[in-house]
Amino acid sequence: MTWLHRWLVDLFNALAAAYYRRKYGAAARQLGRSPHEGERERRAFVIIEIDGLAYEYLRKALRAGAMPYLARLLLNRNLRLARWHCGLPSTTPASQAGILYGNNWDIPGFRWYDKATGESIMCKMPGVVRAIQERIAAGRAGLLRGGSSYTNMFDGDARLSLFTLSALGRHRVFENVRGLGFLILFGLGPVRLIRVLGLSLWAWLLYVVKRFVAWIRSGPRRSKFTFWGPMLEIWNNIIFREVTTFSVMLDIYRGMPAIYAAYTGYDEIAHHFGADSREALRALRGIDKQIRQIDRIRQLYTQRQYDLYILSDHGMTASLPFHWAYGQTLEQFLAEHTGQEIESSGGPGDSEGLPEARAQFLLDEIRGLEERPHRPLPAHLLRATRERLEARLLAEALDGEWDLSRRSSIAVRNSGSLSHVYFDVASHPMDLSEVALLYPSLLGALIAHEGIGLVAGRDGEEVVLAGRHGTLRIGSELRLDGKNPLDGLSEPAWAAAQVARVARFPHAGDLILLGAWDGERVISFEEQVASHGGLGGSQTWPFLAYPPGAGFGGRGIENSEEVYTRLLRIYGDYQ
Numbered sequence: 001m002t003w004l005h006r007w008l009v010d011l012f013n014a015l016a017a018a019y020y021r022r023k024y025g026a027a028a029r030q031l032g033r034s035p036h037e038g039e040r041e042r043r044a045f046v047i048i049e050i051d052g053l054a055y056e057y058l059r060k061a062l063r064a065g066a067m068p069y070l071a072r073l074l075l076n077r078n079l080r081l082a083r084w085h086c087g088l089p090s091t092t093p094a095s096q097a098g099i100l101y102g103n104n105w106d107i108p109g110f111r112w113y114d115k116a117t118g119e120s121i122m123c124k125m126p127g128v129v130r131a132i133q134e135r136i137a138a139g140r141a142g143l144l145r146g147g148s149s150y151t152n153m154f155d156g157d158a159r160l161s162l163f164t165l166s167a168l169g170r171h172r173v174f175e176n177v178r179g180l181g182f183l184i185l186f187g188l189g190p191v192r193l194i195r196v197l198g199l200s201l202w203a204w205l206l207y208v209v210k211r212f213v214a215w216i217r218s219g220p221r222r223s224k225f226t227f228w229g230p231m232l233e234i235w236n237n238i239i240f241r242e243v244t245t246f247s248v249m250l251d252i253y254r255g256m257p258a259i260y261a262a263y264t265g266y267d268e269i270a271h272h273f274g275a276d277s278r279e280a281l282r283a284l285r286g287i288d289k290q291i292r293q294i295d296r297i298r299q300l301y302t303q304r305q306y307d308l309y310i311l312s313d314h315g316m317t318a319s320l321p322f323h324w325a326y327g328q329t330l331e332q333f334l335a336e337h338t339g340q341e342i343e344s345s346g347g348p349g350d351s352e353g354l355p356e357a358r359a360q361f362l363l364d365e366i367r368g369l370e371e372r373p374h375r376p377l378p379a380h381l382l383r384a385t386r387e388r389l390e391a392r393l394l395a396e397a398l399d400g401e402w403d404l405s406r407r408s409s410i411a412v413r414n415s416g417s418l419s420h421v422y423f424d425v426a427s428h429p430m431d432l433s434e435v436a437l438l439y440p441s442l443l444g445a446l447i448a449h450e451g452i453g454l455v456a457g458r459d460g461e462e463v464v465l466a467g468r469h470g471t472l473r474i475g476s477e478l479r480l481d482g483k484n485p486l487d488g489l490s491e492p493a494w495a496a497a498q499v500a501r502v503a504r505f506p507h508a509g510d511l512i513l514l515g516a517w518d519g520e521r522v523i524s525f526e527e528q529v530a531s532h533g534g535l536g537g538s539q540t541w542p543f544l545a546y547p548p549g550a551g552f553g554g555r556g557i558e559n560s561e562e563v564y565t566r567l568l569r570i571y572g573d574y575q
């Protein structure tokens with residue numbers, strides 16, 4: 001019986017291999033490009049990224065049976081599972097830049113602001129992402145050189161990039177229409193095309209049923225129906241997913257040396273429904289099926305050996321939006337405590353200058369605060385503010401270092417539970433003492449707010465991390481006044497180093513705010529029930545499943561840049 005079972009398995013695999021050879025061989029011939037034959041002797045890799053899936057929530061999905069194929073790979077020890085630190089900010093731009101180029105310096109979030117040019121940076125625009133890639137890639141070899149990139153933010157110097165933001169708008173996105181050829185070949189496959197149409201129709205019908213139930217329960221005034229309501233889910237979770245899988249399978253047949261494909265549907269759904277919601281688990285079931293298809297052709301088509309990696313770029317933490325918890329947005333709170341209407345484009349303030357009488361008034365007020373037993377700000381910040389005012393204000397600020405007509409121009413850029421605040425009154429990165437001087441009540445209000453876990457900024461050569469019960473100063477040495485503001489996190493020392501690194505980015509905010517973490521949920525500055533970007537919970541703990549014999553080693557990764565270093569050490573000779 002054992003012999004018969006083995007014979008049947010071998011027969012099935014042979015038939016499957018013949019089927020794939022006929023199907024994908026024809027497609028590869030139509031595309032008309034394959035690597036040099038000599039390259040096929042070198043080992044290649046496929047990386048599948050599940051955007052936003054934290055190690056913790058992967059474990060929950062495996063226990064719930066939502067990813068049976070990945071569970072089998074882990075159970076059979078085809079892959080080993082590890083969790084790793086993606087670094088701060090815990091966002092896709094920073095993490096993918098680290099993985100694909102080994103460089104995520106000066107990517108302070110998903111959104112930030114350039115004080116020098118007044119430009120708002122948001123990593124959804126192809127031109128913006130392309131400019132970031134040109135900067136981080138300078139003098140570096142992309143991880144995917146000679147390979148393929150699908151549904152990514154950066155292309156890693158891939159020869160073929162499809163649905164990759166940094167490549168959109170360039171002639172190489174279709175590489176002499178080969179990228180478009182992938183789409184045409186996909187459309188000519190009747191089985192896969194029928195499945196996409198069927199799944200799309202099913203998703204739309206589910207949306208109709210849910211909206212109808214909501215209409216019955218709450219009435220037509222509170223329930224809105226639009227034809228385009230489920231289109232984002234259909235686009236991300238069905239169309240992109242299926243085209244990406246088809247393209248990866250075809251590339252394996254063609255023997256491409258490096259393949260990186262991201263599945264983004266889970267991240268979008270988790271933000272709105274929760275990281276372990278039914279909707280999120282349904283998205284993971286669909287991705288697990290794609291993994292099974294890719295791994296199947298990897299095992300059956302053996303003309304080139306591929307190592308399989310499955311990872312996430314960052315995690316996700318259950319969150320409570322700041323607006324829901326406190327009845328106002330962060331921007332409204334800042335406006336209340338600066339006395340300004342926050343404008344990202346700038347505008348005239350309420351004063352054309354700062355006369356000596358006002359300077360003397362501020363000095364008197366600061367001295368009074370220093371003498372109070374219960375100070376609204378840490379003593380060193382008050383002292384630094386007073387000294388700066390005494391030594392510099394009249395000599396330098398009045399001589400044009402600050403443009404006080406732009407005192408009301410304050411830009412706030414949120415990335416989940418991380419926020420950067422910029423003050424356009426100065427073009428240079430401002431110290432905390434300067435902020436305290438211009439907006440005397442702001443820092444104390446931010447530090448005292450229960451929804452803000454940390455206020456970080458610069459003070460000369462030091463980075464200052466201030467919380468409600470203490471302040472940590474990071475410079476040539478560490479100085480702690482009171483309780484460590486990062487003690488509520490699982491690894492305070494690692495977190496302190498990450499915050500200090502981001503604070504030294506040229507485009508970091510004058511103030512860096514992190515949402516409070518209570519051990520279960522983090523405060524998010526966007527309206528998301530699960531978020532990432534800052535610290536607290538599993539948002540900085542993605543997962544990595546790697547082949548045990550490849551020499552990768554999943555432990556000890558402190559930042560996504562180290563993933564690049566390890567992969568390049570193993571596969572760098574193909575470039």
